[in-house]
Amino acid sequence: MxxxxxxxxxxxxxxxxxxxxxxxxxxxxxxxxxxxxxxxxxxxxxxxxxxxxxxxxxxxxxxxxxxxxxxxxxxxxxxxxxxxxxxxxxxxxxxxxxxxxxxxxxxxxxxxxxxxxxxxxxxxxxxxxxxxxxxxxDDRLRARNAGYMMREAAAAKKAAGGEGFNVLVLSYPHSYGGYGLSINAFQEAIAGSDLTIIGDVDEGFGQANGYSGAAKAIASLRDEGIHFVYGMDDAILTGGIRALEEAGYVMGEDVIAVGTVCNGDKQLIEEGKQFGTTLQxxxxxxxxxxxxxxxxxxxxxxxxxxxxxxNPAVTATNMETVALRGFDGKLYGIDELCSGAWGG
Amino acid sequence: MTDVSASTGNTPNLVQRIRRDYSPLVIGMVGLFLLVFVAGAAFTDDFLTWFNVKTIIRDAALVGIMAIGLTFVTLSGNFFLLSMKEIAALSIICFATLMSADWNQWGPVDADPTTWSLFMTFLVAFVATMIIATIAGALQGALIGLGGNPIVVTLGAAGLFFGIGSWWSDNLVISYRRPHGAEWLGTGSFIGDIPNITVAFVIIAVVAELVLRYTTFGRQVYLVGANRAAGRATGHENFGMAIKCCIIASVCAAFVAVAFSGQVSSAHVNYFSSEFGSSGDMTIMVIAIVMVGGNSIMGGYGSTLRTSLGAIFISSIDNMMVLNGFNSGARVLAVGLMIVFSIIVFALVRRGSRAVE
Incomplete structure (x- = not known):
């Protein structure tokens, strides 16, 4: 043939x-x-x-x-x-x-x-x-919840004597559809507060890009002062937290980090290095x-x-109790619901 | 080669020595690199600060180490390993699995881990990962050395390694808790505030360059890469060379995987497919660095020093654009243009330079 x-x-x-x-x-x-x-x-x-x-x-x-x-x-x-x-x-x-x-x-x-x-x-x-x-x-809801969490953290910091807080945003690529929804909802949520966005870096998805983007942003913004960091997802934020720590910031004290999606590192929330996240x-x-x-x-x-x-908020205080009933009737804890380095 | 001192009768000055010791390619590349730095310093706030220089080199470190390993393969005339990120993926899964394995936790169960127990856990995971990487490199090298097309062989191997990693990890993120024995490599710093991974990049770059320039093995790499027939005639078959070079590249990829896992305390088979650079593909990024370094794709011409500078050059351009407020689209465009520009310039320069250094 x-x-x-x-x-x-x-x-x-x-x-x-x-x-x-x-x-x-x-x-x-x-x-x-x-x-x-x-x-x-x-x-x-x-x-x-x-x-x-x-x-x-x-x-x-x-x-x-x-x-x-x-x-x-x-x-x-x-x-x-x-x-x-x-x-x-x-x-x-x-x-x-x-x-x-x-x-x-x-x-x-x-x-x-x-x-x-x-x-x-x-x-x-x-x-x-x-x-x-x-x-x-709902990209908007989880970004809004992140904004509300950050407002809460800023209010606590203000009560302790601070004022005028600068926010660094670690974004999805700006060409990605979820970016516009997330940043608009986040901005609406922090409007009228003491929080001001001073930087918005879109290095890419994932921890390595989060680290790389944050490191560059720190170089240009550290003189201005970075007090809060918002990660459009926790994987990006996890990399950002590493960069901030390497730059000498004490997470949870000098800088407060809030993320979303729950695809980062559980231990960062346990240790107080990340204030919270919103579950997706x-x-x-x-x-x-x-x-x-x-x-x-x-x-x-x-x-x-x-x-x-x-998209419930997840912080160190409720991390062990947050649960969602699945559509199969079972009750799922946070380790099963999240998708990053959780439960390890 | 013309000896400048002999022709003039005087001790050569710095410029003459540079012209004597380095090809136009190296001079051009270093000149371009310096030009970028000067432009960056002039027009970009915060570019030429110690903090930012550290950031640039740290940013280049992981892809740079991988590119140094790949340079051996390219110089030996075996093109590229298209499986670099998959070797790293398999390695990171192996490393994290062993870091989190109960049987690999040394010392008392109910007490805080000691430095010794953390080190032993790391050592076992590290050695096992390097063994797997060595096997992965040897396997590909043997197939290439036997006459297999490097592109076809490494594409096939890429699927094999990724599949094993995916199956092994069940596509899940494998995490292990801090403190752990890989923190010193992932996030630590022994020399002031310089990250250890940056130090590792510099050491690997220097050692690789010394090996290529001053050892018999290094000469053989250039010989086999420049002229396979001549290599065979002098007893240097590509079979053994391909295995050795592929092992070096694989071990470098595995080292990067270990360092990255140490940084993020976790592993996922997809980490190197979507997280490095705006293109998102680490293999492509690594190949781009080797090309920007001016290494000949046909082998026999280039050096790991150029590769290292290529990594720092790309990192510098990207860094400068971030400091100037460009978003990812513009940065991808600029880096792409730089790669094309570099390849054209170096190809033109190479026409008039030496075949083998």
Missing amino acids: SYLGKTLRSILAGALAITAVATASFAQDRPSIVSFNGPAGEAYIGRFIKGIKDTAELKGFDIQVFENQFNQAEQDQQVQQVLAAGVLPDVFIWWPSDAVAGLGSLRALSRTGVPVLKINQLPNDQDRQYIFGYAGP SPLHEGQLAIKMVEEYLETGELENYINFTP
């Missing part, structure tokens, strides 16, 4: 295999879900996937998860493969790698007539027509997504189009 013949036969065999797997997966008489999301190798998404899989199993759904490596082109290809297989699920769960670039794939999913639930990234004007609802975090649980987010799917399949619509996960 020629090389071309072998290649064509391999492609055909591959397509048949995908179809067979998909057919076998959805062969049982149970509602089926296909979820498109990022990689399990990312800590937050890994816990999210655990949340949707466990809850889907509990609720009697079949679920297939397609992971992309934060790559919209790869996700688009996965959508085409699923559609080409011709075996459609009862619901699609859509976590776009890039909400704007992925609009074409979302439209293609919607045109099959299968309802689509968008998760993690708030709907925009363009994609609202293709989805039946949203389930996920990936496990809960996954469970919420399945709950919304269940509600839609039962009633044909959602009671609320937008459905947020709760």
Whole structure:
């Protein structure tokens, strides 16, 4: 057989295999879900996937998860493969790698007539027509809660004799969608207080970039004075705290740090180096997504189009008692809900 | 090579000695680097302060150490290891797992850990991590040495190492509590307020350069990289060279993983995929540094000194832009332009310079 013949036969065999797997997966008489999301190798998404899989199993759904490596082109290809297989699920769960670039794939999913639930990234004007609802975090609420926590800490510091506090913000990249929502909500929350933002560094995601961004900001702002630091998530903030400590600041005394998401380092809160954070649980987010799917399949619509996960504040005083009841009925403690170096 | 002192009959002055001892490439690079510093000092507040200089070098340290290791691979004519961040990922998982393992906690269970017990925990985790990195490097080096395409081999190895790390850690963050035996490397400082990782970067850069310049092994690296046939004719096969160089690169990647884990007291298989630099990919960042350093992608030309300066140069540009209030988009653009500019300039300079140093 020629090389071309072998290649064509391999492609055909591959397509048949995908179809067979998909057919076998959805062969049982149970509602089926296909979820498109990022990689399990990312800590937050890994816990999210655990949340949707466990809850889907509990609720009697079949679920297939397609992971992309934060790559919209790869996700688009996965959508085409699923559609080409011709075996459609009862619901699609859509976590776009890039909400704007992925609009074409979302439209293609919607045109099959299968309802689509968008998760993690708030709907925009363009994609609202293709989805039946949203389930996920509220960037604004957790940023606002962080602002309120910082106000509380500033009030205590003022009562102890201080005044006029400078805030360094360790941001997501400014091009990232969550940045605008977070910074606006945070600014609203601290408006009218003694807190003034003097620096906003967007080095990137994660602890290493948080460290690097903070170190540079300290070089330019230390003469002005840094009294508070707000991390748009705890991973970034954890790196920032390391940089501040290396620069000679005593965390909790010279500088008070407030973060969000709960994906950093629990020990920093225990030691008083981080004042607090606001919880955003990936496990809960996954469970919420399945709950919304269940509600839609039962009633044909959602009671609320937008459905947020709760974002309670977490500080050293309530850290051991904060708990959320999952949509599987179980009560989860903070170590199970958070996604960073917690429980270690 | 022209001996300036012989032609003039006088003891050469500083400029003459620089021209005699260094190629135009090194002179150009150092000149450009100095120019950046002068411009930075002139137009940027707080740029040329001791604190900020420390920040720049500290910022360059982790990627710089990794790039120094990779330079050996490139100089030996084996292109790049596209698995650098995956080796680091596997290493950090190994290290953190052993740092947090109950069986690796030395000393009494109910008492505070002693310095000795912390050190023993660190030592066991460190040695095991380095052994794994050595195996990872040797495996890739052997396949490349046997004639495998370095790009294909290391891409495959990247998937293998990341997969093992992902499976081993179950994709979870592995954390261990402070105090621990890696703090001295991650956040400590023995010499004044200079972070130990900065000191480690400088020491590794100096040792690597001395090895390349003054040891038989270093000469062999250049020989095999510049002309594989000549190397074979003189008994220096690429098989052994590829293994040695890949082990050096892997061990450097593992050392960076240990240092970073010591800094954040945790590990996750994805730390090196999304957290370093605005591009977010440590392998790409490391390759960029090797290229900015003016090392020949075909091997036989370059040095780890240039790589180290390349790391500091990129860090300086990024630092200066942050101090001037640029956000990440503009900084990515500027660093990208610098990389392209450097590659073009060095390629032009190289046309007229020596083939092997």
